[in-house]
Amino acid sequence: MHRLGLCCLVLLGLAPLAVAWRPWPPSSAGGAAAGIGVSNKFEGSSEFVKLQYHMGPVLAADITVHPIWYGRWPADQKRTIRAFIRSLSPSGSEGGGGGIPSPSVAAWWRTVRLYTDQTSANVSAVVKLGQEKSDARMSRGAKLSRLDIQSVVRDAVTARTRPLPVDSGGVYLVLTSPEVVVDNFCGQVCGFHYFTFPSVVGYTLPYAWVGNSAQRCPEVCAYPFAIPSYVAGRKPETPPNGDVGVDGMVSVIAHELAELASNPLANAWYAGEDPSFPTEIADLCEGIYGTGGGGAYTGQLLTDRRSGAPYNVNGVGGRKFLVQWVWNPILSYCSGPNALDQ
Incomplete structure (x- = not known):
């Protein structure tokens, strides 16, 4: 979800542009958890969701994701995030599994691909890892406003040495390290x-x-690898790549890329009448990772035999990830490649 602010920069300073996902409120946690297993369609219903197309473009051309590493980023953390981005389209072509076991990250992206524009062009099947830029010195400081994030992008594309390219399919992903507020x-x-x-x-x-x-x-943005205090009796899950912060980021990155692809200019796919407060295709499925998911329950997941970590998609290089589902416009409920009813 993001708030529209074209020329009104005041809006940019007052309200969040997009909510990647927020955990359920304390009052609903117990009731939601009690409903586990009641229905494998617990993920949502078209009776309550009015997702609409507002005639704007989707990202139909090949997508190139340019990471901007702001702050201090260890090499192993960068490798995990790069691997996820590469997994979205591992062969760089339509069919793209790249020999990755099912369920795959690429299969997860196929749900995002169901969204089209007014010319019937689908979101692109090709998502590539592009050039990268690092700002370990935090040239804009360790405390950033929303408008500062745009300045970080500007610094990257106008840098004197090795600037990021400005291309028609470019998506610019600003990733801030733990010390950045x-x-x-x-x-x-x-x-x-x-x-x-x-x-x-x-x-x-x-x-x-x-x-x-x-x-x-981490209990807010890296669930279920950290658990809010108001969720009684629940232990944190083991992150599949061994890093609570980065494994939590992967699902948020997936969330934002799905919404960027289907609603890049805030005038394509979203629910609600006010484009300043849209509910987008990943907002509809926050916190849902498997069949039966909702409330305090992630849904039914797979388990890595070696580490015991839960996951729901496989990626390149034997990587495993836990990524939230997105809204399927054909089925009219949240869906993912690990769904039990596929």
């Missing part, structure tokens, strides 16, 4: 997406921000 991070948002203002960056570019919550609020 972003407005409303943890309190209201885990990530957001929007598009840059030409007055700030010089171009209109789709971008997203996702923060590493490991030191601040």
Whole structure:
């Protein structure tokens, strides 16, 4: 979900642009958990969701994701996130499994691909890892406003040495390390997406921000690898790549990329009448990772035999990830490649 602010930069300073996902409120946790297993369609219903197309574009051209590493990022954390991005389209072509076991990240992306624009063009099957930029010195400081995130993108595409390319299929992914504070991070948002203002960056570019919550609020932004105190009797799950903050980020990154692809300019696919407060295809499925999911329950997951970690999709290099589902416009409920009724 993001808030529309085209020329009204005041809006940008007052409200979150997009909520990657927020945990259920304390009052609903017990009731939701009690309903586990009642129905394998617990994921949602078209009777309550009015997702609509508002005639804007989707990202139908090949998508190139350009990570911008803001803050100090160890090499192993970068490798995990790069692996996830590469897993979205491992062969770079339509069919793309790349020999990865089912259920795969690429199969998860096929649900996002169901969204089309007014020319009947689908979201692209090709998602590539592009060029990267690092700002370990945090040139904009360790505390960033929402507008500062756009300035970080501008710095990356206008850098004197090795600037990121400005291309038609480019998506710019600002990733902040644990020591970086972003407005409303943890309190209201885990990530957001929007598009840059030409007055700030010089171009209109789709971008997203996702923060590493490991030191601040893993129970908010890295669930179920950390558990809120109000969820009684629940132990944290083992992260599949051994890193609570980064494994939590992967699902938020997936959330934002799905929404960027289906609603890049805030005028394509979303529910609700007000484009300033849309509910997008990943918002509809926050916290749902498997059949029966909802409330305090992730849904039915797979388990890695070696580590005991839960996961729901396989990626390149033998990687495993836990990624939230997205809304399927054909089935009219949340869906993922690990669904038991496929």
